[in-house]
Amino acid sequence: MTTKTMIQAINEAMRQEMERDSRVIVLGEDVGKNGGVFRATDGLFTQFGENRVIDTPLAESAIVGTSVGLAVNGIKPIAEIQFLGFAYEAMDQICSQAARIRYRSGGRYTVPLVIRSPYGGGVRTPELHSDSLEALFTHTPGLKVVTPSNAFDAKGLLISAIRDEDPVIFLEPMKLYRTMPMEVPDEAYQVPLGKAKIVKEGNDLTIVTWGATVPLVEKIAHELSKTGTSVEVIDLRTLQPLDLGTIIDSVEKTSRLMIVHEAVKTSGFGGEIAALVCEKALFSLSAPIYRITGYDTPYPVATVEDEWLPNQERILKGIHEILDD
Numbered sequence: 001m002t003t004k005t006m007i008q009a010i011n012e013a014m015r016q017e018m019e020r021d022s023r024v025i026v027l028g029e030d031v032g033k034n035g036g037v038f039r040a041t042d043g044l045f046t047q048f049g050e051n052r053v054i055d056t057p058l059a060e061s062a063i064v065g066t067s068v069g070l071a072v073n074g075i076k077p078i079a080e081i082q083f084l085g086f087a088y089e090a091m092d093q094i095c096s097q098a099a100r101i102r103y104r105s106g107g108r109y110t111v112p113l114v115i116r117s118p119y120g121g122g123v124r125t126p127e128l129h130s131d132s133l134e135a136l137f138t139h140t141p142g143l144k145v146v147t148p149s150n151a152f153d154a155k156g157l158l159i160s161a162i163r164d165e166d167p168v169i170f171l172e173p174m175k176l177y178r179t180m181p182m183e184v185p186d187e188a189y190q191v192p193l194g195k196a197k198i199v200k201e202g203n204d205l206t207i208v209t210w211g212a213t214v215p216l217v218e219k220i221a222h223e224l225s226k227t228g229t230s231v232e233v234i235d236l237r238t239l240q241p242l243d244l245g246t247i248i249d250s251v252e253k254t255s256r257l258m259i260v261h262e263a264v265k266t267s268g269f270g271g272e273i274a275a276l277v278c279e280k281a282l283f284s285l286s287a288p289i290y291r292i293t294g295y296d297t298p299y300p301v302a303t304v305e306d307e308w309l310p311n312q313e314r315i316l317k318g319i320h321e322i323l324d325d
Helices: 006-020 044-048 060-072 084-098 134-138 151-163 213-225 244-254 269-284 302-308 312-324
Strands: 002-004 024-028 053-055 076-080 114-119 144-146 168-173 182-184 197-200 205-209 231-235 238-240 257-264 290-294
Touching: 002 006, 006 024, 006 044, 006 151, 006 168, 006 182, 024 060, 044 053, 060 076, 060 084, 084 114, 084 134, 114 151, 134 144, 134 168, 134 238, 134 257, 134 269, 144 151, 151 168, 151 182, 197 213, 205 213, 205 244, 205 312, 213 231, 213 257, 213 312, 231 244, 244 257, 244 269, 257 269, 257 312, 269 290, 290 312
Parallel strands: 024 053, 024 076, 076 114, 114 168, 144 168, 205 231, 205 257, 257 290
Antiparallel strands: 002 182, 144 238, 197 231
């Protein structure tokens, strides 16, 4: 075990998988000699060379389109989109090509492609650098969508994603890249895709969240436990496939549900979770489902992003309201 940040864990996962499997390559803008804008690929170019760590033009559609062709032909690309807001340029390649080839070919071809991208706010970046667009990808059949909330999960989930035979969108919360170092095994290991984690058990309220909001929600839950309020916190880890069973079991125990995410509220993935819980466990609910999210606007300027993002004040207010219903 070694103490690692999330960015170090991600780097180690790629390095170990490249050592294990010569088919694994990395490509993207500045991922080679520069080591990536966040240094996620630092050292890989020196170790593996320009044929396996490839600097590309500033063209997301070309990065993903090339990766799809490589994946169909037996290579296992890890493509980096420098910031998730730039994925719009590659939506045709992601959603019309990578996501559909298994279906379109009747299972004859798969696309073992990982698309990594930093996402989310709280680090004072400009517009299009902080967008949370996970709902675009969960709406696309054929894609798996993963977002870790800590270094341990980041390494294990990324290794699982690289070994998967289907395309995986791997979303990395920028805010957590270097803020929460923790002990991470030095050897390779897998965290299974499609399995949520209960990070804190409770009886009064279930909060479902993912990515950068997990540490905040967990902190609030622990503070509330000192006052006698028992909150269960679920880190989804994988949005698609969704571990609905863990959510339903928790709601049937607590009878209340709150969903917290950074993305805008309307048509956000929290709405899908709420709908599924209403379909499967409506009569277990003793209060309306609450959603604490970003607002229905473009991501704001840095001076007001702390108010735009789910924060402690907004989450606590929602908890008190739902418990009073």
